[in-house]
Amino acid sequence: MASSLEGTHQLFYGSFIYSKSLDQLEYLHDAAVAVSSAGKIVAVERECGGKDKALEKISSRLGWGSDATTGFSKEVYETGEGQFFFPGFIDTHLHASQYPNVGIFGKSTLLDWLNTYTFPLEASLSDPAKARKVYSRVIRKTLSHGTTCAAYYATIDVPSTNLLADLCLAAGQRALVGRVCMDQLAPSYYVDESPEASLSATRESIAHIRQINPEGDIIRPVITPRFAPACSAPLLTKLGQLAAEMPGLPIQTHISENKGEIELVKELFPPESTGAKDDSYAAVYDAFGLLTDKTILAHAIHLTESEADLIQQRKAKVSHCPCSNSAITSGAARVRWLLERGIVVGLGTDMSGGYSPSVLEAARLAALVSRHVAMGGDETAKLSVEEVLYLATRGGAEVVGLEDKVGSFEEGMEWDAQLVGLGVLGEDGQVEGQEEEDGNVDVFGWESWEEKVAKWVYNGDDRNTRAVWVKGRLVHERK
Amino acid sequence: MASSLEGTHQLFYGSFIYSKSLDQLEYLHDAAVAVSSAGKIVAVERECGGKDKALEKISSRLGWGSDATTGFSKEVYETGEGQFFFPGFIDTHLHASQYPNVGIFGKSTLLDWLNTYTFPLEASLSDPAKARKVYSRVIRKTLSHGTTCAAYYATIDVPSTNLLADLCLAAGQRALVGRVCMDQLAPSYYVDESPEASLSATRESIAHIRQINPEGDIIRPVITPRFAPACSAPLLTKLGQLAAEMPGLPIQTHISENKGEIELVKELFPPESTGAKDDSYAAVYDAFGLLTDKTILAHAIHLTESEADLIQQRKAKVSHCPCSNSAITSGAARVRWLLERGIVVGLGTDMSGGYSPSVLEAARLAALVSRHVAMGGDETAKLSVEEVLYLATRGGAEVVGLEDKVGSFEEGMEWDAQLVGLGVLGEDGQVEGQEEEDGNVDVFGWESWEEKVAKWVYNGDDRNTRAVWVKGRLVHERK
Structure with missing residues (x-):
């Protein structure tokens, strides 16, 4: 599916997880990743202090305004509760x-x-x-x-x-x-x-x-x-x-x-x-x-x-x-x-x-x-x-010879990513805000991020992959 | 969830699969299973020649009429393409x-x-x-x-x-x-x-x-x-x-x-x-x-x-x-x-x-x-x-000591069952009649029933379990 955002810069905000080394994951929260219209990660900001500040920070750093040719797409992808961006x-x-x-x-x-x-x-x-x-x-x-x-x-x-x-x-x-x-x-x-x-x-x-x-x-x-x-x-x-x-x-x-x-x-x-x-x-x-x-x-x-x-x-x-x-x-x-x-x-x-x-x-x-x-x-x-x-x-x-392009969310890499969403349970033991069951990863609320990731690895499936991008282009999205 | 059919007899029609022995499955198609209001399998008919004839056969055999106290529930559960009943x-x-x-x-x-x-x-x-x-x-x-x-x-x-x-x-x-x-x-x-x-x-x-x-x-x-x-x-x-x-x-x-x-x-x-x-x-x-x-x-x-x-x-x-x-x-x-x-x-x-x-x-x-x-x-x-x-x-x-009650679809057993549905692909390679993806079992159309069951075992998940009954009572249904 073609992304409506193709041709514009994009901002992703929230939680990002990727491998720093063989045995360590990097966890970024309240972070922002700016992706150029060419699908490249051109800026990563940590501890932004919220989405609006993130947008501000990134705009000023990159000199990206808000007009159609130099601006970000209006929509900012933001992770919700129990969600994070992970490399494809x-x-x-x-x-x-x-x-x-x-x-x-x-x-x-x-x-x-x-x-x-x-x-x-x-x-x-x-x-x-x-x-x-x-x-x-x-x-x-x-x-x-x-x-x-x-x-x-x-x-x-x-x-x-x-x-x-x-x-x-x-x-x-x-x-x-x-x-x-x-x-x-x-x-x-x-x-x-x-x-x-x-x-x-x-x-x-x-x-x-x-x-x-x-x-x-x-x-x-x-x-x-x-x-x-x-x-x-x-x-x-x-x-x-x-x-x-x-x-x-x-x-x-x-x-x-x-x-x-x-x-x-x-x-x-x-x-x-x-x-x-x-x-x-x-x-x-x-x-x-x-x-x-x-x-x-x-x-x-x-x-x-x-x-x-x-x-x-x-x-x-x-x-x-x-x-x-x-x-x-x-x-x-x-x-x-x-x-x-x-x-x-x-x-x-x-x-x-x-x-x-x-x-x-x-x-x-x-x-x-x-x-x-x-x-x-x-x-x-x-x-x-x-x-x-x-x-x-x-x-x-x-x-596959792409180690300089994909696999992490560092500046200079390309945006090959998935938005992962886990099921967050409410007090009643049901998934919040969803009538229908949505996958087998149940987050009760007391888990650390390391534990959430472990739960995803052991019980996750395609229902937890909410959206997928290749080189900045949205190529899959769950309705 | 309580079944609206509780208290009435039920008829299940279509394909039924269960273990005949350790290494053999029984496959029944065009079959009917009558379940009493007490949740017991009271009749199994094979080669019925269609749902209507199945209903007729079972009704006359069991002396069950169509009135409210002695009759079947009006709704007959029937398996569609790529679907079968399997023991819980x-x-x-x-x-x-x-x-x-x-x-x-x-x-x-x-x-x-x-x-x-x-x-x-x-x-x-x-x-x-x-x-x-x-x-x-x-x-x-x-x-x-x-x-x-x-x-x-x-x-x-x-x-x-x-x-x-x-x-x-x-x-x-x-x-x-x-x-x-x-x-x-x-x-x-x-x-x-x-x-x-x-x-x-x-x-x-x-x-x-x-x-x-x-x-x-x-x-x-x-x-x-x-x-x-x-x-x-x-x-x-x-x-x-x-x-x-x-x-x-x-x-x-x-x-x-x-x-x-x-x-x-x-x-x-x-x-x-x-x-x-x-x-x-x-x-x-x-x-x-x-x-x-x-x-x-x-x-x-x-x-x-x-x-x-x-x-x-x-x-x-x-x-x-x-x-x-x-x-x-x-x-x-x-x-x-x-x-x-x-x-x-x-x-x-x-x-x-x-x-x-x-x-x-x-x-x-x-x-x-x-x-x-x-x-x-x-x-x-x-x-x-x-x-x-x-x-x-x-x-x-x-x-668990229930071998005389559950595990197969023979007369005298109780109706502990699941309706399993696999994804049947159309010519375009998408699942027929469904906007959204529904599980990971893809039936292309040329598979034998043995192969369909193998596909279910290796790629099936809860999305393929469309409905579940215990002792005749509907206890789970996917929307």
Whole structure:
């Protein structure tokens, strides 16, 4: 939805919360954030002494008057009781094309799940009407959950991949959109004909995305080898060359999700054939020039120490997908272990290996899965509320290469934000001022802000995301 | 809310789904269920050939005419597209008094969590106004999530425990209401003064509950030793005697939640002092006459083989609380292992060790946690969608001793049910006939019923629970 405020400066006033560091949140109250018409945060004022004074302070500081060309929009967004602005979520890994299958996986694990549930659905999206229906829904759905930026896999089909990019741009959701490359170990009805065909289709999609959004501020193409086993060595070689040719482009793929998959990689890519430094999964991508500081590696569950070292040296990033990893019994990724090794980690919903469109659910599951890792003996594995929110915002921003633009509310950043509203109960135990129930976060009134945030992380859903902005543009609002 | 249909017979028509066995759901479509004014299912007809014929069939079979005294209510509840009736959920373990703390537990584990978060809150509910606010909310909240029966722990305070029973009765939610017994290892501000005082307060609460609902069809008292470490041997002795004196009464307590707790039990209750058969946790309850076929044991995570045998021999039941067990890092209960040993298992939200008021969330987490158990090596540990729904309904019914009354839609059972509605998408990718988003379950149209149910289990929330009945009475409806 287009914002009526586009083209004017905006002022946001009230409570703002964002990650200051991995384990600390910054809480600003009685604060004001001024956002320029270009969507940039141009001023942050603390302890304003009320909204009117905030407006005054900011106006005088920025020299912004009240006329139509230089002024603020008349409407000031102000947080009410139990409300705060929070950075938009970054979903660092999801398959837009698999959205209709969320929740459907039975008792399967990765390799049979692909053949039973996933490939037939992805193949069917070459039907443009179906693709439009599915992609429209996934964008609307993820926006409603506060996802301001998503790293999407589409399918091998170029026109519908391009349609996904078109739809993201129109909806105003930042996105990496990847046409999936896979020329082997896939069913005959859903496979690239050759490495050459795969590369040429990829170039076609990249060209389209660059054409619709030349600045790349909202939509960027991403080189997307599905995962090593589904790509021949010649295809991986070509994709590595493409990455070298276009060094600005991000790369996304999967790594070390499932033990059977890891064995398969060892069989398919023995080091003597690839020239890799060893027979590890990470070394395969590295051998083909696909392990770079622009690479997003989904899962990374069963990595060895030396793989983690290699990933850290190459500055590749990890997308942790706890909902998926638990649902299809892949394993419990050791996030603390990755972080301690200096690897950047963000969160991914990984629909439809993951069942939920919500990064908040991924954050919740990241906390719970980290406790299962801790049950294995390492108490330090536990992730706090603060830490999972960091992963969902700043961590994710770094994973997708936007750490200088989004993830916090500091001056110079862009306004990718959500207005979060919690249910504040009255004396009668009902939510004040609302006839109908509005979500599952109940604030009784005696909670600290830290506790309110914890309540949101554990019981929040899309009902608590009241409005969403990307680069200053209002892209979702709950009625 | 009171149903306008109270006192008349009711007809429900359309799709009905319930557990036939642990791993199989029954799907009835074009079916009709007649519910007597007493809330009992008096007829189930399959393949009716439409609603009118269903009404005709049932009327003639039961000899029910259309006049006011013998007839059906005029309104027939009919399922629309993407809707079905499902048995109400049974929450076999939760602390009503801890509801305001859901989501707040930090990185704590059981014993420090109790002291830091739990005891201060519970103690504060001796304020009647606060108790009314909290208890009203927890009943309303759990009903809205489809919980038709809940096994509640209140606090040590008698008046507010009795208030909880009053409120459940008024709201029409079936409940076991337990006044918590604890006379040691608790803070001085929140502890029973003596075993005698604890017993007498318990009797007082039992008397109140029996007085307000003499038939015990909606509210029943439950003997509630908090957990062994919080009870002195004399108190456990007295409670065991009470259980023997009132053999119809259920008993609820905790067992084997946390390794530190298990060690504490060994220290506090050496077998030579209790006469227990060994130094296990289960043997302690058994020694005091508290391990019976009416006993609900929450958690049961770290049981030994011989404890499981003892529990099975005594026919005690287990409440599995996966949200809580993961959240406060207690462990991953082996549900398959319990079931294989012939132990009856139901689900509990265990608020506020658990963060969610939803038994559907507990079912989802039960599936996910079972996958973490499977990751440990035992592939058979995985629980299917069908199995977790069984635990949430029929399993739970058996845990609370209502297996002859609720949990399925067979003749002779009582109508404890929820109307579940999923979002059916139109061609445009929006939910049909609804301006506003309504939940996170998106049905695209090509899903089987099995797949629709899986989607509900993984993405459903209270928005999908459109109406809830207990014993034929409408107790919740979404506007």
